[in-house]
Amino acid sequence: MRDFVHKSLINIRFSIKPQKQEENRPTELARTMSVHPLTYQELPYDPEYSHYAGRLTTEKLTNATPDEQYWKTRKEIILRHTGEHPYEISGPDALKLLQKIFPRDISKVKVGRCSYQFACYHDGGMITDGLLLRIDENKFWFAQADGDLFSWYKANAVGLDVDITDPNVWVSQIQGPKSMDLLNHLIDEDIVKKWKYFDWTTVTIKGEKLIISRTGFTNELGWEFYLRPENDAEKIGDLILEEGKKMGMILTATPSFRGRRIEAGLLSAGQDFDKTTNPFSVGLGKFVDLEKENFIGKEALIVAEKKCKTWGIRIKDGIALKGDSLKINGEKVGKVTSSTWSPYQVCGVGIVHMYNHNLGPGTVIDVTCIDGGIKTGELCKLPMYDSKGEIVRGINKEIPLDPNPWKGLSK
Numbered sequence: 001m002r003d004f005v006h007k008s009l010i011n012i013r014f015s016i017k018p019q020k021q022e023e024n025r026p027t028e029l030a031r032t033m034s035v036h037p038l039t040y041q042e043l044p045y046d047p048e049y050s051h052y053a054g055r056l057t058t059e060k061l062t063n064a065t066p067d068e069q070y071w072k073t074r075k076e077i078i079l080r081h082t083g084e085h086p087y088e089i090s091g092p093d094a095l096k097l098l099q100k101i102f103p104r105d106i107s108k109v110k111v112g113r114c115s116y117q118f119a120c121y122h123d124g125g126m127i128t129d130g131l132l133l134r135i136d137e138n139k140f141w142f143a144q145a146d147g148d149l150f151s152w153y154k155a156n157a158v159g160l161d162v163d164i165t166d167p168n169v170w171v172s173q174i175q176g177p178k179s180m181d182l183l184n185h186l187i188d189e190d191i192v193k194k195w196k197y198f199d200w201t202t203v204t205i206k207g208e209k210l211i212i213s214r215t216g217f218t219n220e221l222g223w224e225f226y227l228r229p230e231n232d233a234e235k236i237g238d239l240i241l242e243e244g245k246k247m248g249m250i251l252t253a254t255p256s257f258r259g260r261r262i263e264a265g266l267l268s269a270g271q272d273f274d275k276t277t278n279p280f281s282v283g284l285g286k287f288v289d290l291e292k293e294n295f296i297g298k299e300a301l302i303v304a305e306k307k308c309k310t311w312g313i314r315i316k317d318g319i320a321l322k323g324d325s326l327k328i329n330g331e332k333v334g335k336v337t338s339s340t341w342s343p344y345q346v347c348g349v350g351i352v353h354m355y356n357h358n359l360g361p362g363t364v365i366d367v368t369c370i371d372g373g374i375k376t377g378e379l380c381k382l383p384m385y386d387s388k389g390e391i392v393r394g395i396n397k398e399i400p401l402d403p404n405p406w407k408g409l410s411k
Contacts, residue, residue, distance in 0.1 A: 014050075015048035015049065015050060015059055015060065016033070016048065016049040016050060016051065016056060017047070017048055017049070018039075018043065018047065018049075033051060033054070033055065033056050034054070034055050034056070035055070035056050036055070036056070036081040036082075036083075036170050036172070037170055037227055037233040037234075037237070038081050038170075038172065038227075038233060038234075038237040039056075039081065041081070041237065041238075041241055041251060042058060042061060042081070042251055044063075045061040045062045045063040045251065046060075046061070046062045047059075047060065047061055047253070048060040048253075050254075052083030052145075052146050053083050053084065053085035053128075053144060053145060053146045053147065054085055054148075055083040055085055056083060057082060057083030057254070058080070058081060058252075058253040058254065059253055059254050060253050060254075060255075061251060061252065061253045063250055063251060064250055064252070066255035066256070066259070066340075066341075067341075067343045069250070069252045069253070069255050069256035070255070070256055070259045070260065070342075070343050070344070071343060072176065072248070072249075072250055072252065072256065073175055073176050073218055073220055073252070073256050073257075073260055074176070074177075074220065074260070074344065074399070074400055075176070075177065075399050075400065075401075076176050076177065076178055076247070076248045076249070077174065077175070077176035077177070077178040077179055077181075077182060077244060077247055077248060077249040078173075078174075078175050078176055078249060078250055078251075078252040078256055079172065079173070079174055079240065079241060079244055079249055079250070079251050079252065080172065080173045080175070080251070080252045080253070080256065080257065081170070081171075081172045081251075082171045082172060082173060082217075083146075084130065084131075084143045084144065084145065084171040085143065085144050085166075086133075086141045086142065086143040086144070086167060086169040086171065086226065087141070087142055087144065087149065087150055087153070087164065087165070087166055087167075088135075088139065088140070088141055088163070088164070088165045088166070088167045089139075089140045089141075089142065089153065089162060089163070089164055090136075090138055090139040090140070090162070090163050090165075091138060091160075091161050091162040091163045092138060092161045092162070093157075093160035093161045093162040094138050094139065094140055094162050094163075095107065095138070095140075096160060096162075097153065097156065097157050097160050097162050098132070098140060098142075099292070099293065099295060100156055100294070100295055100296060101119050101149075101152065101153065101156060101295070101296060102117045102118070102119055102132075102295065103118070103120060103279065103287065103288040103289060103292070103295050103297065103298070103301070104117055104287050104288070104289055104292075105289050105292050106132070106140075109132060109134045110134060111134050111135070111136060111137065112134070112199060112200060112201065113133075113134060113198060113199060113200070114131050114132060114133050114134075114198045114199070114200050114213050114214075114215055115131070115132045115134075115198065116129065116130075116131060116132075116287065117129065117130060117131075117132045117142065117287075118130075118269075118273075118279065118284065118287065119149060119152060119296070120278070120279070120296060120297030120300075120301070121275060121296070121297060122296055122297055122299075122300065123297070123300050124278040124279075124297045124300035124301045124304050125274070125275035125276060125277065125278060125297075126269075126273045126274060126275065126277055126278065126279065126282075127147055127148075127149060127152060127275070128144055128145050128146060128147030128148075128149055128269040128270070129144070129145050129267075129269050129273075130142050130143050130144035130145050130149075131143045131213070131215055133200050133211075133213060141167070141169065141226075143169075143171055143226075145268070145269035145270075146268075146269050146270045147269055147270060150164065150166070156296065167228065167229075168228070168229050169226050169227065169228050170226070170227045170233075171224055171225070171226055171227075172224065172225055172227070172237075172240075173216050173217065173218075173222060173223075173224045174216075174222055174223050174224070174225070174240070174244070174249075175216045175217075175218045175220050175221070175222035176218075176220055176221065176222065176249075177220070177221055177397070177399050178247050178248070178249075179220075179221050179222045179223055180192050180221060180223075180394070181247065182240075182243060182244050182247055182249070183203075183212075183223060185243055186203075186205050186239070186240065186243060187203045187204065187205060188204065189203055189204070191203065195214050196214065197214050197215075197392065197393045197394075198213075198214060198215060199213070199214045200212065200213035200214070200215075201213075205236055205239065205240075206235055206236065206239055208231055208232055208235065208236050209231075210225055210226070210227075210231065210236060211225070211226040211228070212224065212225045212226070213226070216392070217257055217261055217266060218256075218257055218260040218261060218264070218266075218392075219260060219261070219263075219264030219266060219383065219386065219389065219391060219392045220260065220391060220392060221391065221392060221394050222392075225240075255340070258338070258340045259340045259341065259342050259343070259344075259349065262312070262338050262339070262340060262342075262349050262350060262351055263312075263342060263344070263345070263349060263383060263384045263385065264382075264383045264384075264386070265283070265312065265351070265382025265383040265384070267282060267283075267284070267310075267351065268337075268338060271337050271338055272310065272337045272338055272351050272353070273310075277310075277353065278297075278300070278301060278304050279301070280301070280304055280305065280306045280307065280308065281304075281305070281307070281308065281309045281310065281353070281357075282308070282309070282310040282353070283308045283310050283382065285306060285308070288301055290302055305357070307357035308357065308360075309334075309353055309354045309355070309356075309357050310337075310351065310352070310353050310354075310382075311351075311352055311354065311360060311361060311379045311380060311381065311382060312349065312350065312351060312352070312379070312380045312381065312382045312383075312384050313326075313336070313339075313348075313349070313350045313351070313352045313365070313367070313377045313378065313379055313380065314345065314347050314348065314349055314377060314378055314380055314384075314406050315347060315348035315349075315350070315367050315369065315375050315376070315377040316347055316348075316375065316376065316377075316406070316408055316409075317347075317348075317375055318348050318367065318369035318370070318371065318373060318375040319339055319340060319341050319348040319350075319369055319370050320336040320339040320348055320350045320352075320367050320368070320369055320370070320377065321336065321339070321367075321368045321369055321370050322335075322336045322337065322338070322339060323335055323336060325367055325368040325369075326352060326354075326365050326366070326367060326368075326377075327365065327366045327368075328359075328363075328365055328366065332355070333354060333355055333356065333359055333365065334352050334353055334354035334355055334356075334359065334365075335352065335353055336350050336351075336352050336367075337350075337351050337352065337353055338350055338351040339351075339370075343403060344400060344403055344404060345384070345403070345404065345405060345406045346403050346405035346406065347405070347406040348369070348375075348377070349384065350377075351382070352379065354379075359379065360379060361379050361380050361381050362378065362379065362380075362410060363378070363379045364376060364377070364378050364409060365377050365378070365379065376409065378409050378410065
């Protein structure tokens with residue numbers, strides 16, 4: 001099935017904007033959309049939002065251009081309030097349910113550790129992904145991306161002694177080379193040196209017990225914090241923003257993440273994978289444990305084609321149009337699922353899903369771009385650089401001072 005977008009909608013985007021209440025009576029929306037408790041920090045910058053996992057996520061702020069936000073992420077430090085939605089799975093059968101839901105072996109995740117996970121339908125198609133935190137032996141949080149897993153948990157928990165609840169936890173991210181310097185400044189504990197990638201812990205900030213994790217969605221050095229109902233969100237949030245600003249930190253929206261996560265090969269649920277793709281076709285097969293006891297989708301994944309069809313793409317002088325925008329000799333050969341401009345590589349970058357697994361890195365393709373022009377692009381591996389993940393682990397501390405332009409087609 002191919003995407004269809006009317007030509008009148010190609011250069012149109014839809015967003016949600018905060019508006020002052022002008023009447024005495026509140027106006028109800030068709031669907032209630034919860035806002036992050038620190039959203040007030042974004043209001044001075046004429047924010048725009050989109051719907052994400054039943055919440056709002058920031059799409060645009062006027063305090064910096066997308067390029068400025070990108071370089072802040074690469075060179076300094078940024079703060080982003082996300083729409084990620086943690087759900088709590090607890091009780092004697094919590095592990096049993098999660099082993100059924102996720103293709104990876106959850107028993108290997110120790111208390112104090114996080115794990116990347118995704119869920120599949122019975123036919124192997126993908127639902128959504130996110131970050132699993134093991135809070136206790138029988139208590140987990142799953143901070144999910146866009147999509148509905150809550151109903152999926154409920155539907156598959158019949159007969160199990162397990163509670164599935166929304167703990168009303170909100171997630172924000174601190175990312176960039178200075179992120180650990182800020183954390184060191186905020187807390188008295190000496191955890192940074194011994195804190196490993198994908199650890200979580202509880203720290204004290206201004207008398208508040210705050211859960212943080214050594215994770216993020218940029219593949220830059222960084223951490224996330226989780227605001228619970230018992231936290232004084234304003235006290236914590238204002239302190240982090242105030243102290244961060246002294247280090248050059250700014251609030252950011254989606255553009256600061258999009259370019260960097262595309263370069264890093266971090267897939268976006270609902271865009272780069274969905275119910276029509278299986279984990280192998282999008283390059284996530286390494287996170288499927290076919291030796292594990294039965295999990296939803298296992299039978300389908302055992303017989304599924306194991307070859308990857310998802311790659312990166314670079315375009316010299318344009319930004320790819322999302323959808324069926326890839327052709328070879330006039331024939332449609334794949335679709336663009338994510339795209340933007342890379343200030344570092346000085347070219348358009350994107351994530352694509354090819355219709356034929358024989359088309360991989362090095363393949364030269366005609367790409368329809370957002371300006372309507374046809375440009376030449378080349379498929380590449382993901383991530384586009386830092387293949388060993390040394391930046392996010394703090395091993396590679398070299399900060400890019402200048403762009404490193406893509407040299408163009410290899411053929």
